[in-house]
Amino acid sequence: MSHVTTHVLDTSAGRPADGIAVTLERGGEVVATGTTDADGRIVDLGPDRLDAGTYRLRFDTGGRSPFFPEVVVAFVVTDDTHLHVPLLLSPHGYTTYRGS
Template sequence: MTEPTPHLTTHVLDAAAGTPAVAVEIVLTGPGGEIARGLTDADGRLGLGPERLDDGDHTLTFATGAYFEGRGVEAFYPRVDVTFTVRAAPDGSVRHHHVPILLSPFAYSTYRGS
């Protein structure tokens, strides 16, 4: 039996090193508080949460300072918070959410992935 795909996935790439960011702690929170937490895998990926997130604003908090500190790299941002809105489609269907970040010690970017 396979586990269901979580409603939300993320991918962290260390753009300065050109590699996946391994073992970055990430916390997912929603309107009611913490939903899930975990560490990125060897490919910098992590699935979080249940099969369906409630509609509303959610935040992914990436522990970027601890990640860079563990690599002996000075960094400017101790954490990155990415807040996004989950809404069911007009037909009531639920879309998968993928929220990746590209990370360096002094910058980051994010986008809505697929």
């Protein structure tokens, strides 16, 4: 399993958000890319281990949110613990948290 996984839910529709392009970045460099599946998940985003540091998940939400063409979530990797970063998306807002 990847060190980082994600899950995008379209809260306005009450279902997973499939087809969302996601980029994992560190220091302006692309580490991995993926697209959410029919369940709104990406379980194979990048390597199974990341070096410590600050990373960003960039979600291309333009097709789902008229106000937010993209959502960028920055987070810190401190060890090799698996990180799950979900995104709850609506037309005019979003929420994220550290999942399990």
